[in-house]
Amino acid sequence: MSETALPSAAAPQSGRLSSWQLLMANRLAAVGLFALSAILLIAILAPILPLPDPDITDQPNRLLPPLSPGHLLGTDHLGRDILSRLIWGTQVSILVGISATAIAALIGSLIGLSAGYVGGKADNIMMRLIDMLMAFPYILLALAIVAVLGPGLLNALYAIAVVNIPFFARNIRGVTLSIRHSEFVDAARLSGKGHLAILFTEVLPNVLPVIVITMSTTVGWMILETAGLSFLGLGAQPPTSDLGSMLGQGRAQLFTAPHVSMVPGIMIFLLVMSINLLGDGIRDVLDPRLRSGALNRPMAVTTIDRAVKPEPRKANAALLEVANLETGFRSGNRVNAAVKGVSFSLNKGECLGLIGESGSGKSVTALSLLGLVASPPGVISNGAVYLDGEDVLSQPDSQIVAQRGGRVSYVFQDPLTTLHPLFSVGDQIAEAITAHQRMDGKTARAQAVELMETVGIRDAQQRASAYPHELSGGQRQRIGIAMALANDPDVIIADEPTTALDVTVQARILELLQKLRRERGLALLLITHDFGVVAQICDRVAVMKDGEIVEQGETSDVLRAPQHAYTKRLIACVPELGVGRAFLDKVRPLFSGKGAEA
Amino acid sequence: MTGSAISIDNVTKTFGGGRSLFGGEQHAVHAVRGVSLELKDGETLAIVGESGSGKSTLARMLVGLERPTSGTMTIGGASADELARQGPQAFGRMIQYVFQDPVASLNPRKTIRQILDVPLRRLRGLDSGARKARMRELLDAVQMPVDTLERYPHEFSGGQAQRIAIARALAANARILVLDEPVSALDVSVQAQVLLLLDQLKEEFGLSYLFISHDLAVVESVSDRVAVMYLGEVVEIGDAQDLFRQPEHEYTRNLIESAPRLAGAEKT
Numbered sequence: 001m002s003e004t005a006l007p008s009a010a011a012p013q014s015g016r017l018s019s020w021q022l023l024m025a026n027r028l029a030a031v032g033l034f035a036l037s038a039i040l041l042i043a044i045l046a047p048i049l050p051l052p053d054p055d056i057t058d059q060p061n062r063l064l065p066p067l068s069p070g071h072l073l074g075t076d077h078l079g080r081d082i083l084s085r086l087i088w089g090t091q092v093s094i095l096v097g098i099s100a101t102a103i104a105a106l107i108g109s110l111i112g113l114s115a116g117y118v119g120g121k122a123d124n125i126m127m128r129l130i131d132m133l134m135a136f137p138y139i140l141l142a143l144a145i146v147a148v149l150g151p152g153l154l155n156a157l158y159a160i161a162v163v164n165i166p167f168f169a170r171n172i173r174g175v176t177l178s179i180r181h182s183e184f185v186d187a188a189r190l191s192g193k194g195h196l197a198i199l200f201t202e203v204l205p206n207v208l209p210v211i212v213i214t215m216s217t218t219v220g221w222m223i224l225e226t227a228g229l230s231f232l233g234l235g236a237q238p239p240t241s242d243l244g245s246m247l248g249q250g251r252a253q254l255f256t257a258p259h260v261s262m263v264p265g266i267m268i269f270l271l272v273m274s275i276n277l278l279g280d281g282i283r284d285v286l287d288p289r290l291r292s293g294a295l296n297r298p299m300a301v302t303t304i305d306r307a308v309k310p311e312p313r314k315a316n317a318a319l320l321e322v323a324n325l326e327t328g329f330r331s332g333n334r335v336n337a338a339v340k341g342v343s344f345s346l347n348k349g350e351c352l353g354l355i356g357e358s359g360s361g362k363s364v365t366a367l368s369l370l371g372l373v374a375s376p377p378g379v380i381s382n383g384a385v386y387l388d389g390e391d392v393l394s395q396p397d398s399q400i401v402a403q404r405g406g407r408v409s410y411v412f413q414d415p416l417t418t419l420h421p422l423f424s425v426g427d428q429i430a431e432a433i434t435a436h437q438r439m440d441g442k443t444a445r446a447q448a449v450e451l452m453e454t455v456g457i458r459d460a461q462q463r464a465s466a467y468p469h470e471l472s473g474g475q476r477q478r479i480g481i482a483m484a485l486a487n488d489p490d491v492i493i494a495d496e497p498t499t500a501l502d503v504t505v506q507a508r509i510l511e512l513l514q515k516l517r518r519e520r521g522l523a524l525l526l527i528t529h530d531f532g533v534v535a536q537i538c539d540r541v542a543v544m545k546d547g548e549i550v551e552q553g554e555t556s557d558v559l560r561a562p563q564h565a566y567t568k569r570l571i572a573c574v575p576e577l578g579v580g581r582a583f584l585d586k587v588r589p590l591f592s593g594k595g596a597e598a
Numbered sequence: 599m600t601g602s603a604i605s606i607d608n609v610t611k612t613f614g615g616g617r618s619l620f621g622g623e624q625h626a627v628h629a630v631r632g633v634s635l636e637l638k639d640g641e642t643l644a645i646v647g648e649s650g651s652g653k654s655t656l657a658r659m660l661v662g663l664e665r666p667t668s669g670t671m672t673i674g675g676a677s678a679d680e681l682a683r684q685g686p687q688a689f690g691r692m693i694q695y696v697f698q699d700p701v702a703s704l705n706p707r708k709t710i711r712q713i714l715d716v717p718l719r720r721l722r723g724l725d726s727g728a729r730k731a732r733m734r735e736l737l738d739a740v741q742m743p744v745d746t747l748e749r750y751p752h753e754f755s756g757g758q759a760q761r762i763a764i765a766r767a768l769a770a771n772a773r774i775l776v777l778d779e780p781v782s783a784l785d786v787s788v789q790a791q792v793l794l795l796l797d798q799l800k801e802e803f804g805l806s807y808l809f810i811s812h813d814l815a816v817v818e819s820v821s822d823r824v825a826v827m828y829l830g831e832v833v834e835i836g837d838a839q840d841l842f843r844q845p846e847h848e849y850t851r852n853l854i855e856s857a858p859r860l861a862g863a864e865k866t
Contacts, residue, residue, distance in 0.1 A: 183703035186663055190695050191766065192687040192720030205707040357785035358756070473649070502648035502812065507856035529785065532858025559860050573790040575815035577857055580839060583819035584797055587790045 022285045029281020035274035039267075043091040051084040055239040063257040076246075076260045077253055086263055089241040090271065096157050096235075096242070097223035103161035104222070105215050108168025113207065115169070116176025117199050127173065134166045139228065146234045153242070156235035160225045168214055175210045179203050209286045216282040220275035227268055243268050301371035301397045302327070303379045310384035310391050317389040318345040319523050320369075320408075320491050325383035327361075327368040335379060338364045340547040342383075346491065351517060351524040353534035353555065356544030357570075362527045365544070366493050369525075370404050371397075387491075406436050409484035413496040415476035419468040425479045426452070426464025432486040451482040456512055474505035481512065488520075495527045510537050531574045535559055543567045601675070603774045603806040604637040604660060604693075609669030611655050629655040631830040632669070637774070642800070642807040644817040644838070646853070647827035653810050656827070657776045660808065662689035674774060690721045694767035698779035700759035704751035710762055711747040717769040736765040739802070740795060757788035761795065768803065776808045781816060793820060814857045818842055826850045 024030050042049070052070075058079030066074045066082075073082040115126040133141070145159035179185065180203065188202045223243075229235040230244025231251075238245070243264045250261030310323065325342045328335035339361045346352050356362040367373045369385050370392065385392045387407060392400060404410070412418045420428060429448035430441065439447075445464070452460035455478040468476055477497060484492050494513065498506035514537050517524050526538055534541050534555060542552040543564065551564040562568045569590060575583045611630040630652040637643045647653045658664045660671065662682060671678035674692040681688040697703035704713055714736065718729045737746055740761040751759060760780060767775055777796070781789040797820065799805060811817050817824060818838055825835040826847065834847040845851045 183697045183699060184705040186658075186695070187697065187703045187763070187766065188705070188716065189663065189686050190661055190690050191717040191770070192690045193716060194686065202705055202708075206705070357787065503814075503858070504648065504852055504856040506858070510858075530858060531786075531860055535860045536858050570786060571860070573786040574860060575790075575793075575813075575819045576860060577815045577818060577842060577854065579815070580818050580842075581820075583815075584794060588794060591791050591794060 019285050023281050026281045026284060028277045029284070032274040032277025032279075032281065035270060036278055039090060039271055039274065040094070042087055043094055046087045046091050049087065051087060052081045054080060054084040054088045054241055056080065063253060063260070065257070066259050066263075073263050074257075074259050076250065077257075082246075082260065082263055085241040085246060086243075086267055089236075089243050089246055089264065090267060092153070092236060092240065092242040093223050093226055093244070093268075094271070096153060096160075096226045097219055100157050100160040100164065100222045100226065101215050101219045103157075104164035104218070105168050105211055107161070108165040109172045109207070109211050111165065111169040112172025112174075113176050113199060113203065116173040117180050117195070117203060119177070119180070123173070126169075130166045130169050133162075134170075138163045138225070142225065142229055143232075143234065146229065151234045151237060153230075153236045153240065156226060156229040159229065160222055163225070164218060164222060167218065168211070171210060171214050172207055175207050176203055179206050213283045213286050216279035217276070218279075220272040220279065223275070224268065224272050243271075298374040298376070301400050302368065302373040302375040304371065304393050305379050306382055306393070309394055312386075312390055317386055319348045319388060320346040320525070321386040321389075322365075322369065323384045323386065325365065325368055325385065326381045327364050327373055328379055328381055330377040330379050335381060337381075338547055339368060342544070342547070342549055344542050344549065344552060346523045346525055348490070348523055349517060349521040350540070351526060351538045353526045353528060353538035353541040354544060355528055355531065355534055355541055355570075357529060359546075360544040361547035362544045363495055364547075366410075366495050366525065366527050369493065370408055370410075371400050372404070372410075402436070405432055405484070405489070406487050407489055408491045408493065409487070409489040411477075411480050411484045411492060411494040411497045414500045415473070415480040416468060416500075418480060419476060421468055424465045424467055425471065425476075426466075429464075429479065429482050429486060432483040436487045447486075448482070451485055452479070454485065454516075455479075455482045456508075457482075472505075473501050474509060477501060477505075477509055478512065481509075481516070485516070485520075489522070491523045491525065493525045493527070496529070497526070498533060499528070499530070506533070513537060531559065531571060543570070601639045602636050602672070603639050603641070604635070604671070604673055604808065606636075606660070606671040607634050607669055608632050609634070609656070609659065609666045609671060611652070611659060611664060612667045628830055630659070630666075633827075633830075633832050635825060635832065635835070637806055637808055639773075640800075640804060640806055641823065642809055642821045644809045644811060644821035644824045645827055646811060646814060646817050646824060648812055648853075650829070651827040652830040653827050654778055657695065657778050657808065657810055660776055661693050661695040662686065663695075687721055690717065690770050690772065692772055693774040693776060694770055694772040696760070696763055696767050696775060696777045696780045699783050700756055700763045701751060701754075703763050704759060706751055709748055709750055713751075713762070714747070714766055714769055717766060721770040732769070736769055739768060739799060740765045755788075756784050757792060760784065760792055764792075764795070764799070768799065773804065774806045774808070776810070778810045779812070780809075782811065782813060789816070796820070814842070814854060826853070 058075065060079065061075055062077055062079040064071050064075040066072065068074055071081050071083070073086065076082055076085070111126055111130065115123040142159040142163050145162060146155050149155040149158065185198060185202055188198050193202070226235060226242070227244030227247065230242050231248040233248060236242040236245045246264035247261050250264065253260050322345070323343050325339055326337060327339040328337040342365050344352060354362045354365065364373060368380055371380070380393060392403060419425065426445060426448045429451055430444035433439070433444045433447055449460045449464050452464060457463050457475060457478055471479065498509050501509060510533065513524060516522055526533070528534060538555045540553065541555045541558050542549045543558070543566065545566050551558060551562065551567045558567065559571060562571055572590060573587055609630060610628070610632055613627040613629055614625055633656060635643070645653045645656065655664065659666050660673065665682065673681060676692065681692065711733065714733050715729060718724050718732055724732060733747060734744060737744060742758065742761050746762065754762065780796070781792050784792060793816065796807070800807060809817065809821055821838045823836065824838045824841050825832045826849065827833070828849045834841065834845065834850050841850065842854065845854055
């Protein structure tokens, strides 16, 4: 299915056309669609087609082989025309399958929606009932239902619908639960909507794609189950034919006239296969995660596509030097540049702040240094990253990967998302060590504890076996820093390391970074949007706007006397303690006359 | 203009703590412990505190999204219990809420027209012609172009989305607005613009703000009085200028010291 996701980055946001194109780009789904359309067309046209009556028996001509005159697919044990029975039977099977899916989707979604929305005890009770339903083997449950209601196509339909309700209920409940707590639902309530209105006009539209996806992936399964019940004689009753009952009746002649059971068997196969292929295709198109390519496996290193290979620098170069770096995101045949020719350098023990507003390209710059921009669609199209005078981007992939967490390491914004929730923090630090150094587990663990002490975690020995969720935000970020320190890096790239933290915690984390820098001679590249943070720890600062560095210089100089108009404006917009209400009067002239630009 | 917009007395909120399905005791979280506050008419009262201090829970109780465990709240002269009995509409007409994440507070599958239509229809009961006129006024007030109406939330930047969210809050003609970190998800230059807008709207419509934030500098620039919350309690409350100049509680002092300053550049 990977073909579908690839062009997705190129797809414009609007419209059905692109969804259709995406579906067609998936060859298997397209095959499924055409096969299914052909089968559907024939089944719908059954009353018009010149077919003999499927129920007329003709004993003398029983068990004719396929391609007999007048009977293209031969006849069954009662001499009935198999082709005619097949087409009529397909119609019945499809009808039952679709109706069962619709019933199951309707009831299951209603249960899921209400359980997910109401929550609490009602949710608990409904879900435990659903669990009970799920605990029965499906065929046993269907048999039990048919046994109570009596055999017959309609009863089989009910049975299959009931059996599949849990599937829908659980899926829909999960999605509803996450939407129920979103802010727009609260907002709708404050706008005066009642619960019912919220459920059906706010929640349902967001759940609908999931319902459609679930339906498209279960129709095939339902047809198969109908066939199963009919095969056992519990579904369609003679003389009505459906695919399952044809299969069941042909079973007796399996050895003498295999075609009688093989023909409906092949039909079931084709039908279910085509529906499933199409269903997968639809799922891939509708699922936003697949669409965005988020589930695509990115390559180990960002695609590097430079016109010229840069020369290596002289030996006395800066520790880290970035020259004319250009990174973009491929979208169709175009590359949308996110970083446009950025250059800066970083010496040993120095701290450079890279500051900019959202979308300025500061994070992409940071990730580009070691080829961490997700690719596709990311591509580094120009420039060089010199580490001790050697261009990192010219090195083979394996070597670039080895630099990560080795000589250059990263600290990210939210340690809760970057730490693995299922491993203890001690193990994760130890893993960061053993990824680069050969040593046994015990030594690594001891080193991990040592690192935790370095970053100021008390009772490190005990805390090492704690899981990320057991630690506070500040402690988690300390763990993140400990992992970055694991292999004595020369450069730490910290991407908004304190943005998710409270101010009192932020102050302490900044202190820690400052201390480490002084003690270990680390070079620190700090990505941030906060001038206050820059003012506190950076020696120099580079201001980014739209992928370019507009101003670069000593922090105190830039803050006191910004040269570029953009920097001036940015700094003027930072409210400061002690200024009070005068702040608004100060910034008012900056925006007079062009309010809606925000 | 000396009445009180909001007056809450000894309000507490405890989550959990009940019995589970099999009778086991559940862990109780005391999010808000005995808070008493008053928001005067036309005033901006800021509530500052760090994550987990209970400021958002307090805000959600004020707009009726949560019910207090104990204590009394009076909103716009009416008892909150009374409002709760009358249903969500009664709350909505009295007090509105602006969320921290503007994009998440707008339903991604609805156009701005559909979003703004709901409070005008449900809370104001306007007919379609009046709604159309009012929508234009609202967009004017938050300085957004008219073609905003036919577009979807994802087409707007954070600052624009926050303007739309503010327009929705204004739609109900409520005189009291609870602003829950309204600018912390925004870039600084956008943040300044939204603060200016809020200031202007307050003048224009005579609003009272309960302004929740963790950013002391932002708080200082907009508020008349400040309440500092810590672990579910108000530890200090006072006039904004005095409080920042002479913090009394140790926690407040710590908070003010930790705030990053541009002037810090001189020290390093």
